[in-house]
Amino acid sequence: MINVVNLSKRTERSIRTISKQVAVNFFVWKREVEAHGVDVVKKISGYHDEPLQGKLKGYVRSVRLGLGYRIFYRIIEGTVKCLLVEDVNRHDYKKIERLFGL
Numbered sequence: 719m720i721n722v723v724n725l726s727k728r729t730e731r732s733i734r735t736i737s738k739q740v741a742v743n744f745f746v747w748k749r750e751v752e753a754h755g756v757d758v759v760k761k762i763s764g765y766h767d768e769p770l771q772g773k774l775k776g777y778v779r780s781v782r783l784g785l786g787y788r789i790f791y792r793i794i795e796g797t798v799k800c801l802l803v804e805d806v807n808r809h810d811y812k813k814i815e816r817l818f819g820l
Contacts, residue, residue: 726801
């Protein structure tokens with residue numbers, strides 16, 4: 719069961735700039751993953767946890783925090799690595815590919 723969530727520096731900065739409700743949603747998701755494991759939380763339909771397509775397929779997943787924001791994460795060595803909390807209207811998949819080294 720994978721239940722450790724590590725936040726990148728970019729994620730920590732992103733959380734400070736987003737709205738309070740989106741930040742609360744992020745921390746609720748993080749707490750759920752730490753309590754129950756990422757495989758259980760993936761099955762909760764409200765999070766819309768889904769794999770990305772293209773070059774990111776098989777590497778990166780996203781979770782909706784609301785209508786306008788997503789968490790982009792990857793599982794590395796049994797740990798959930800949150801890399802980015804991004805506004806859906808302006809996210810750039812090329813940037814996400816670079817951040818994940820793809």
